[in-house]
Amino acid sequence: MPDSRVPRPRRFLVCEPRHFAVQYAINPWMHPDHHVDPGLAHGQWQALIRAYRAHGHTVDVVDPVSDLPDMVFAANCALVLAGRVFGSYFLAPQRRPESLAYESWFKTAGFDVYRPASVCEGEGDLVPVGDYVLAGTGFRTTREAHHEVQEFFGVPVVSLQLVDPRFYHLDTALFVLDDGKGGGEANIAYYPEAFSPGSREVLTRLFPDAVIATREDAMTFGLNSVSDGRHVFISPRATALADQLDRHGYAPVPVDLSEFHKAGGGIKCCTQEIRS
Template sequence: MFSLMSPTSLLVETPDRIAVARHYVMCPPDYFDVQYAINAWMDPGIPVDRGLAAAQWNGLRDAYLGLGHRVSLLEPLSGLPDMVFTANGATIVDGVAYEARFRHPERAPETLAHRAWLAGGVARAVQASAVNEGEGDFLVTERCILAGTGFRTEPAAHREVQELFGRPVVSLQLVDPRFYHLDTAIAVLDDGRASDRPDIAYFPGAFTPEGRAALTGLFPDALAVGEEDAAVLGLNAVGDGRNVVLPVQAGGLVADLRERGYHPVLVDTSELAKAGGGPKCCTLEVREPLSR
């Protein structure tokens, strides 16, 4: 079901940042559509151009390959139009996979597709007892795991993840329905695997005052992003420590990222955004220990 490629620990250094080659899992949007509305972005009355979605998805995959990352492919299944958003299928850390348990029944069968791949020996799968939507609400850094709740993932899943992975979990309440998953409101620019200095960008308006205070305490130098860029899913981005792949519509972020020493890589995922997804939603990372 997956075309599996082994991850690599190759480092690419620049004067300011270090890129770590990653292993990503993506699913072609063969059956992508907006057939129901389970978030604020979705409107079944707006047509989807599947050919354009495929071209944009291919552009995203090519961007990863061009940066030296590995991409495995999950076979799309008819009747599951959101399977393209692989990030929601699991959270994988150090060879252990915490399976998704989707809130909405429309997406529940996706878990089985991810489970079938994990059964091939890529990671030890652990079934969740609490509702969670994988990397949509769990963002992994070397310092901690940032965990979202409020619209999809239950707080009980935060406790399960902390016990399973043995990493501190920071719970963050989401309050704006446009930012229904944490990965729409926070981008991990550098997870700290090579630099030991995790770095994030986030939209303060997506969180409670307590959440904003927690993020400020953990990441005092974090990049606070304005609503204009956040509202086009600009934070649904993928960082490797140096390169940041983000939607071209979030042009206001480019100068800020470059000032911090990052290399912005702009892609167009506007057709996929009709279902509330961008680059990160389409990208599940297989995390293995980094050989230094």
């Protein structure tokens, strides 16, 4: 099995953490008294970009805006499928201007952008895998937005209820190991206790061979990871999860983004995938 995993080149959009800081609290990880080391944060972010490029992935960079400290979390700006962009509408007023900044980048790059009418936080709560879009709700993105996503893309949307505020976005509790687009079988890794009982049953039915993470690995942002079908860019503190992935034929690539954990984010939060 280890030799059968084939990586697929991806195109990622990121934002330099030039203005990253914890200036307010909009999730349980954030405390305004948390001091962010700007130099360390920038160095960690650069290490992530180097890791992506070293593994054959394309990385585009959007210019940061000075008064938007969370703009580094590019995943929340949109969902891009088949070259179509479904934009974002943030729950927190502090983050809403980010939507326009990213929309401007997409339009300059030649994309049309759909503006949702309901609260929707992009890939934070929208995870394409196989024939579906898995969609989180409970803390940020609304079920009404799930309906908008299905109507816009014409792809079945599976709503999943998040129940633990520590895992306020779907991408903190679940990530795609193989999206099924490169010939492999679609599969995920997730932390069951982040979901309602009914949502856990849905995930079990859809992904019977999923990798199940421990709470310890989930709390170290081990599920805020990015996979290209073989390489998994993952928090170095999620050691048990990395061992599991290795046994399943994936190649963990540890990247430390611990400064961004202070704002409730990690590798995936900093990474938007542009799917053409």
